[in-house]
Amino acid sequence: MNAALPRDLLPDYAPRPLPAAMLEALQARFGSRCSVALALREQHGRDESPFDVPPPDAVVFAETNEEVALVVALAQQHRVPVIPYGAGTSLEGHLLAVQGGVSLDVSRMNKILRVHAEDLTVTVQAGVTRNQLNNELRHQGLFFPIDPGADASLGGMAATRASGTNAVRYGTMRENVLGLTVVTAQGEIAQTGSRARKSSAGYDLTRLYVGSEGTLGVITELTLKLYPLPEAVSAAVCFFPSIDAAVQTTIQIIQMGVPIARCELLDANTVRAVNLHDRLGLRESAMLLMEFHGSPASVAEQAATVQEIAREFGGEDFDWATTPEARSKLWTARHHAYLSALQTRPGCRCVTTDTCVPISRLAESINASVREVEEAGIPYFIVGHVGDGNFHLGYLIDPAKPAERETAERLSHQMVARALALEGTCTGEHGIGLHKQGFLVEEAGEAAVALMRTLKRALDPHNIMNPGKIFRI
Amino acid sequence: MNAALPRDLLPDYAPRPLPAAMLEALQARFGSRCSVALALREQHGRDESPFDVPPPDAVVFAETNEEVALVVALAQQHRVPVIPYGAGTSLEGHLLAVQGGVSLDVSRMNKILRVHAEDLTVTVQAGVTRNQLNNELRHQGLFFPIDPGADASLGGMAATRASGTNAVRYGTMRENVLGLTVVTAQGEIAQTGSRARKSSAGYDLTRLYVGSEGTLGVITELTLKLYPLPEAVSAAVCFFPSIDAAVQTTIQIIQMGVPIARCELLDANTVRAVNLHDRLGLRESAMLLMEFHGSPASVAEQAATVQEIAREFGGEDFDWATTPEARSKLWTARHHAYLSALQTRPGCRCVTTDTCVPISRLAESINASVREVEEAGIPYFIVGHVGDGNFHLGYLIDPAKPAERETAERLSHQMVARALALEGTCTGEHGIGLHKQGFLVEEAGEAAVALMRTLKRALDPHNIMNPGKIFRI
Numbered sequence: 001m002n003a004a005l006p007r008d009l010l011p012d013y014a015p016r017p018l019p020a021a022m023l024e025a026l027q028a029r030f031g032s033r034c035s036v037a038l039a040l041r042e043q044h045g046r047d048e049s050p051f052d053v054p055p056p057d058a059v060v061f062a063e064t065n066e067e068v069a070l071v072v073a074l075a076q077q078h079r080v081p082v083i084p085y086g087a088g089t090s091l092e093g094h095l096l097a098v099q100g101g102v103s104l105d106v107s108r109m110n111k112i113l114r115v116h117a118e119d120l121t122v123t124v125q126a127g128v129t130r131n132q133l134n135n136e137l138r139h140q141g142l143f144f145p146i147d148p149g150a151d152a153s154l155g156g157m158a159a160t161r162a163s164g165t166n167a168v169r170y171g172t173m174r175e176n177v178l179g180l181t182v183v184t185a186q187g188e189i190a191q192t193g194s195r196a197r198k199s200s201a202g203y204d205l206t207r208l209y210v211g212s213e214g215t216l217g218v219i220t221e222l223t224l225k226l227y228p229l230p231e232a233v234s235a236a237v238c239f240f241p242s243i244d245a246a247v248q249t250t251i252q253i254i255q256m257g258v259p260i261a262r263c264e265l266l267d268a269n270t271v272r273a274v275n276l277h278d279r280l281g282l283r284e285s286a287m288l289l290m291e292f293h294g295s296p297a298s299v300a301e302q303a304a305t306v307q308e309i310a311r312e313f314g315g316e317d318f319d320w321a322t323t324p325e326a327r328s329k330l331w332t333a334r335h336h337a338y339l340s341a342l343q344t345r346p347g348c349r350c351v352t353t354d355t356c357v358p359i360s361r362l363a364e365s366i367n368a369s370v371r372e373v374e375e376a377g378i379p380y381f382i383v384g385h386v387g388d389g390n391f392h393l394g395y396l397i398d399p400a401k402p403a404e405r406e407t408a409e410r411l412s413h414q415m416v417a418r419a420l421a422l423e424g425t426c427t428g429e430h431g432i433g434l435h436k437q438g439f440l441v442e443e444a445g446e447a448a449v450a451l452m453r454t455l456k457r458a459l460d461p462h463n464i465m466n467p468g469k470i471f472r473i
Numbered sequence: 474m475n476a477a478l479p480r481d482l483l484p485d486y487a488p489r490p491l492p493a494a495m496l497e498a499l500q501a502r503f504g505s506r507c508s509v510a511l512a513l514r515e516q517h518g519r520d521e522s523p524f525d526v527p528p529p530d531a532v533v534f535a536e537t538n539e540e541v542a543l544v545v546a547l548a549q550q551h552r553v554p555v556i557p558y559g560a561g562t563s564l565e566g567h568l569l570a571v572q573g574g575v576s577l578d579v580s581r582m583n584k585i586l587r588v589h590a591e592d593l594t595v596t597v598q599a600g601v602t603r604n605q606l607n608n609e610l611r612h613q614g615l616f617f618p619i620d621p622g623a624d625a626s627l628g629g630m631a632a633t634r635a636s637g638t639n640a641v642r643y644g645t646m647r648e649n650v651l652g653l654t655v656v657t658a659q660g661e662i663a664q665t666g667s668r669a670r671k672s673s674a675g676y677d678l679t680r681l682y683v684g685s686e687g688t689l690g691v692i693t694e695l696t697l698k699l700y701p702l703p704e705a706v707s708a709a710v711c712f713f714p715s716i717d718a719a720v721q722t723t724i725q726i727i728q729m730g731v732p733i734a735r736c737e738l739l740d741a742n743t744v745r746a747v748n749l750h751d752r753l754g755l756r757e758s759a760m761l762l763m764e765f766h767g768s769p770a771s772v773a774e775q776a777a778t779v780q781e782i783a784r785e786f787g788g789e790d791f792d793w794a795t796t797p798e799a800r801s802k803l804w805t806a807r808h809h810a811y812l813s814a815l816q817t818r819p820g821c822r823c824v825t826t827d828t829c830v831p832i833s834r835l836a837e838s839i840n841a842s843v844r845e846v847e848e849a850g851i852p853y854f855i856v857g858h859v860g861d862g863n864f865h866l867g868y869l870i871d872p873a874k875p876a877e878r879e880t881a882e883r884l885s886h887q888m889v890a891r892a893l894a895l896e897g898t899c900t901g902e903h904g905i906g907l908h909k910q911g912f913l914v915e916e917a918g919e920a921a922v923a924l925m926r927t928l929k930r931a932l933d934p935h936n937i938m939n940p941g942k943i944f945r946i
Contacts (some may be wrong), residue, residue, distance in 0.1 A: 184924065204920055257701035458930070
């Protein structure tokens with residue numbers, strides 16, 4: 001889909017060769033579930049980021065906590081990198097084997113272990129994907145709301161602190177993981193958290209592992225919060241004369257405390273792209289795609305309030321969908337946005353951004369970024385979880401033109417610098433991975449990054465867990 | 474209020490003498506803001522826990538981040554314990570100077586630094602109390618919901634991961650702190666988090682410090698989430714034939730997804746006590762005290778649903794309060810519960826519990842605890858944040874009778890063991906402090922506690938930050 005970026009964008013990492021003794025031990029224990037086939041390795045050394053693939057030296061498919069622990073303990077003994085692998089949908093180079101090592105694939109750990117409908121909790125293995133979970137839960141009248149778009153594994157979603165379209169109402173993985181089973185860098189199996197909704201029992205190990213991008217250990221099981229399927233769900237689109245008008249509407253919705261469940265922005269470029277891709281016939285201007293959850297009365301009330309706010313900012317052509325089919329048609333536009341945008345410039349690749357700012361600064365953040373990209377003349381599109389202050393601007397560049405790549409990187413850096421000046425973050429939901437390490441230092445400051453490095457060194461002194469990600473050691 | 478417990482309940486801690494050079498340096502820098510007066514030291518070596526006071530060797534009042542950093546850096550140099558002090562309302566011995574050292578009082582860091590009403594965030598110094606903050610915010614139509622009862626400092630509330638009556642709707646300090654300024658054990662000032670609602674930028678240092686009970690550094694500033702004051706607020710009481718009926722009602726409310734803002738249980742003993750204390754004339758049976766926030770229509774709908782559920786379980790005498798005055802009268806019962814209960818047995822002291830279990834197990838958890846305490850014949854009372862699965866049973870014991878103390882400790886341990894068997898926690902909101910260290914190991918397991926110790930050793934290798942709390946090193 002995306003042409004690969006040249007390897008020179010990656011920092012210079014020293015590969016660590018896989019000792020024959022370790023490979024033999026893995027093969028003896030895992031048989032055909034340990035593979036060195038190139039195609040499989042390359043598939044595991046790739047994610048949705050635009051970097052060239054440095055493949056791992058081997059791929060191991062683990063099926064139990066104990067197997068994960070065994071692989072990590074062996075890797076610790078031989079000082080070999082371990083890269084946890086779930087569904088391969090991360091976006092920031094998290095899965096790239098920049099120092100070689102073993103890709104530890106947990107996708108076969110895909111059992112839903114315990115549904116406690118009466119407590120609104122579920123315990124799953126890390127390889128369960130969010131669609132799998134929701135398909136299983138639907139007949140019990142429950143759902144897990146975090147929706148990053150891709151059908152990611154829940155372990156991976158925890159590892160990158162993912163969020164997505166429902167976060168404005170239900171929070172992110174940070175708020176929705178109650179506890180974890182993790183395999184530490186020493187190959188120990190540890191439990192964090194419990195099934196209680198809250199606890200003050202010691203350090204918050206759960207939140208330390210959520211967002212740690214595989215660098216502190218392997219998440220093997222998760223206990224998650226569930227929610228009753230809302231009695232009523234209603235989706236709406238509304239079109240605006242400008243991005244600014246759509247964003248101002250969003251700001252007002254949030255400031256008034258309307259408990260909106262989803263509030264997504266698509267710019268005119270994106271709408272044009274999905275019209276081409278799916279013949280949706282939508283009006284080609286900035287659009288908000290919204291969803292309301294609650295009792296019928298509450299949903300109607302929320303919708304009326306929002307419609308009134310939108311009208312103040314020139315919002316038009318409100319269109320409603322209350323049946324699942326009609327809703328799913330409306331959401332097609334959002335779900336196909338990325339693919340559709342890529343197809344508007346054949347052969348292009350996409351440099352994606354992920355800044356998130358306090359809601360009142362969202363308009364200036366987006367407006368300035370639009371101005372800059374328009375001036376630079378690079379094709380682009382914007383989608384945003386604007387209710388959170390988070391948006392993604394994709395620069396659609398021609399990989400054969402280094403000048404375009406440089407421009408996109410420069411604009412991306414300007415956007416991050418602006419987000420930080422507005423007291424926001426360089427990444428709302430994708431994580432740091434390989435590409436945003438410089439941004440992390442700009443954002444968190446040397447003192448905080450030093451604390452992070454101290455934690456990493458303490459928990460993984462030989463730097464075997466997904467080395468080279470988040471920061472260099 | 475509470476008679477002190479004999480020192481023998483505390484483990485054997487080696488005091489570390491305060492070097493004269495350090496005291497001189499503090500006095501030179503802080504003048505009268507550094508004191509060794511016994512009364513002041515004793516006041517700072519005490520909290521709401523029932524332990525005898527080991528006072529710190531000195532008390533220093535810091536007024537800026539830089540002053541806090543200076544004290545910690547000096548303490549690091551001299552290997553002297555530092556115990557952060559806010560409002561002195563913690564419950565588990567957090568403030569006791571078990572190894573001597575300096576009580577670092579941040580109560581004068583009481584400035585509300587920046588209110589961003591348009592983003593629903595506020596940045597405060599750690600000594601600001603929650604009532605101070607809410608008094609300041611009220612005229613802007615905003616509030617900070619976390620209400621642990623006491624007028625605690627926000628820094629202390631973060632340090633113990635506090636919650637209280639509004640947590641069922643708004644979450645705990647875990648969910649409501651966006652970022653912190655902390656002084657590390659090395660005396661460095663670090664920022665964690667930002668003003669963005671979500672972020673995937675590196676390890677979650679914010680959540681690591683929230684709940685760390687002063688053992689990893691000093692929280693000096695906090696950026697918090699705010700909420701618009703609800704358009705409508707309505708409070709209600711309802712009386713039940715048994716605790717079980719009240720709890721079953723709560724379970725049903727939560728399972729149905731009613732967005733109730735507060736759901737507090739008072740048992741018949743507590744109601745009797747507050748009737749005596751405040752002449753409230755309430756019916757002396759188990760009672761739920763509830764609050765609903767939202768639009769007028771939504772509040773009415775929630776209340777109707779809850780009333781119907783309560784009726785199924787024999788709930789009677791629903792009484793409503795919609796004006797602030799009427800609400801505050803209803804809440805008197807809850808706010809005076811602890812004091813009123815203590816007065817029912819003059820000279821008694823209270824051994825308090827804080828278990829929290831998955832909501833479906835709450836009835837059996839409470840029922841068994843009631844059976845045990847009734848059998849033992851010890852006076853008791855129960856209040857509970859039952860919407861979270863969290864309740865406090867207070868054993869009212871005669872400190873002159875060691876047998877009563879032993880019985881209370883045994884029952885408390887049984888209650889914790891039961892909570893853990895039900896996949897809950899030994900502490901929903903008070904923290905581990907001195908008294909629950911054994912429970913922490915039972916709950917989290919050796920592997921998780923080993924991880925916590927590793928973090929502590931990495932961030933505070935000389936164990937100067939509130940030593941002896943959460944676990945022994």
